[in-house]
Amino acid sequence: MVVVGASLGGLRAADALVRAGYDGEVTLIGEEPHYPYNRPPLSKEALVAEHDFEKIRLRSSAKADAYRVMLGTRVERVDLSRGELYLADGSSRGFDGLIAASGLRSRALGIPKPPGGILSLRSYDDLLSLRAQLGGVTKVVIIGAGFIGCELAASLTTLGLQVTVIAPEEVPMLRPLGHDLGAAIQHRHERHGVHFALERLPVAIEGGLRPSAVICDDGSRYEAQLVIEAVGSTTNVEWLQDNGLDLTDGVACNEKLQFAGHPNCFAVGDIARFPNLLFDGVARRVEHWGIAVDSGRHAGKALASVLRSNEPVQEFRPMPAFWSDQFDLRIQSFGMPGLVQDSASIRVIEGDLADEVAVGYYREEILVGVVLLGMAQSHNKYRKILADNLG
Amino acid sequence: MKVVVDLNKCSDHGQCVYSAPEIFSLDDRGELSFRALAKDVYRSGELDESLRDSVEEAADICPMQAIEIED
Ligand SMILES: Cc1cc2nc3c(=O)[nH]c(=O)nc-3n(C[C@H](O)[C@H](O)[C@H](O)COP(=O)(O)OP(=O)(O)OC[C@H]3O[C@@H](n4cnc5c(N)ncnc54)[C@H](O)[C@@H]3O)c2cc1C
Numbered sequence: 001m002v003v004v005g006a007s008l009g010g011l012r013a014a015d016a017l018v019r020a021g022y023d024g025e026v027t028l029i030g031e032e033p034h035y036p037y038n039r040p041p042l043s044k045e046a047l048v049a050e051h052d053f054e055k056i057r058l059r060s061s062a063k064a065d066a067y068r069v070m071l072g073t074r075v076e077r078v079d080l081s082r083g084e085l086y087l088a089d090g091s092s093r094g095f096d097g098l099i100a101a102s103g104l105r106s107r108a109l110g111i112p113k114p115p116g117g118i119l120s121l122r123s124y125d126d127l128l129s130l131r132a133q134l135g136g137v138t139k140v141v142i143i144g145a146g147f148i149g150c151e152l153a154a155s156l157t158t159l160g161l162q163v164t165v166i167a168p169e170e171v172p173m174l175r176p177l178g179h180d181l182g183a184a185i186q187h188r189h190e191r192h193g194v195h196f197a198l199e200r201l202p203v204a205i206e207g208g209l210r211p212s213a214v215i216c217d218d219g220s221r222y223e224a225q226l227v228i229e230a231v232g233s234t235t236n237v238e239w240l241q242d243n244g245l246d247l248t249d250g251v252a253c254n255e256k257l258q259f260a261g262h263p264n265c266f267a268v269g270d271i272a273r274f275p276n277l278l279f280d281g282v283a284r285r286v287e288h289w290g291i292a293v294d295s296g297r298h299a300g301k302a303l304a305s306v307l308r309s310n311e312p313v314q315e316f317r318p319m320p321a322f323w324s325d326q327f328d329l330r331i332q333s334f335g336m337p338g339l340v341q342d343s344a345s346i347r348v349i350e351g352d353l354a355d356e357v358a359v360g361y362y363r364e365e366i367l368v369g370v371v372l373l374g375m376a377q378s379h380n381k382y383r384k385i386l387a388d389n390l391g
Numbered sequence: 392m393k394v395v396v397d398l399n400k401c402s403d404h405g406q407c408v409y410s411a412p413e414i415f416s417l418d419d420r421g422e423l424s425f426r427a428l429a430k431d432v433y434r435s436g437e438l439d440e441s442l443r444d445s446v447e448e449a450a451d452i453c454p455m456q457a458i459e460i461e462d
């Protein structure tokens with residue numbers, strides 16, 4: 001049994017395989033040199049409080065010798081019909097069951113950049129590069145106003161830097177949260193001193209070994225000694241090519257997370273594109289920490305039962321949950337608020353956008369998502385209301 | 392089996408409450424209720440083996456990885 005990708009989803013899948021009593025050999029293979037670690041702190045407390053690796057290392061429920069972990073090992077290619085995996089060092093490995101957990105990498109803008117390059121943040125090594133370059137920096141530009149861009153803006157402002165966020169949208173986090181909530185969070189950032197340069201696109205980054213300025217399509221120019229790109233990501237699916245799979249935007253799976261036509265192959269975490277029947281039959285990728293955990297656990301258990309006895313596999317119907325910490329603000333989301341784009345269908349349920357608030361997202365008048373700013377004592381209540389609505 | 396929660400790591404996400412409501416709960420301010428019982432580290436008494444699955448799930452799902460299981 002092989003699990004490709006040694007991060008959150010892969011680790012939880014390997015743990016679950018062992019826990020389900022699978023007694024064959026399990027190998028967890030990952031390209032990064034590090035033991036699986038937790039990514040959310042990279043843009044938050046691990047940056048602000050300079051956590052060392054031990055603080056973000058993931059815990060595992062399995063005994064140290066329960067399965068083999070091969071780090072610093074890239075899988076180049078797989079042949080699903082032969083059940084053979086080909087590694088970067090030229091060796092190969094046979095398997096009866098496969099779990100794909102290869103996640104995402106940062107996307108890069110195709111615009112002129114300084115010879116010394118600019119930064120992005122997906123991995124622990126990226127965090128080390130960022131920390132190493134902070135010395136002497138006073139001004140930072142972050143390109144992209146999604147969750148990671150906004151978390152970085154908050155963390156770097158907390159560290160005393162002057163931060164400008166450049167993005168094409170009218171408000172930060174527009175697509176996942178909608179206009180009004182995005183605007184409300186923007187105001188909190190501005191109160192802490194973050195500057196937003198919105199509705200414009202960067203066209204070039206000037207500089208030498210270090211960047212010096214970002215130029216935008218409206219002619220505006222922002223000086224910075226540090227530029228971080230946070231413009232989304234690309235799926236790590238190249239190794240799965242030439243097997244007749246649908247790899248447009250992640251690996252297409254059924255509602256049980258199996259690859260179409262391959263009942264002993266599963267995808268988990270950020271690369272899995274699956275229908276969540278709690279909502280509808282449309283396959284989507286969900287880039288949430290909690291989904292990587294839940295899908296890893298589901299796939300490990302399911303694969304163990306497929307191999308053992310061909311027992312029927314259960315559907316994967318998770319309740320998505322996502323959080324983000326920005327300054328003293330905890331943003332907590334349940335369900336799929338991103339399904340709703342029409343602002344008339346996004347309404348305050350309780351509280352006030354300028355303070356603590358619960359916002360509901362309705363699709364054809366059915367509640368499909370709730371986002372809370374603060375309201376810690378009401379998380380449980382709204383998660384339950386949503387679960388009851390979804391049936 | 393005992394559960395040990397590092398209260399300095401915990402940031403009151405409450406995910407553990409959905410997985411193992413028999414053990415974890417949040418108080419009316421939305422903070423993990425063990426905070427009233429310990430300052431840095433909360434260590435439970437001996438727990439029944441029948442709770443293992445839900446405790447493992449809670450430890451897996453804790454975003455801060457603040458929950459450890461001691462045997
Ligand atoms: C900075 C940051 C902050 C985040 N904050 C939050 C948050 O606050 N809340 C939240 O819900 N989510 C957050 N997330 C998202 C969350 O971390 C992801 O959903 C989660 O990491 C997905 O796990 P995964 O195992 O699917 O993929 P990944 O974590 O992307 O891991 C994939 C692994 O596979 C390896 N790999 C890829 N290709 C190969 C190959 N060919 N051979 C071998 N190995 C390979 C990669 O090197 C990598 O280690 C954040 C993510 C980042 C980057």
Ligand code: SF4
Pocket residue numbers: 396400401402403404405406407408415423452453454455456457458
């Ligand atoms: S899930 Fe973890 S962080 Fe959240 S309350 Fe429980 S122990 Fe604390």
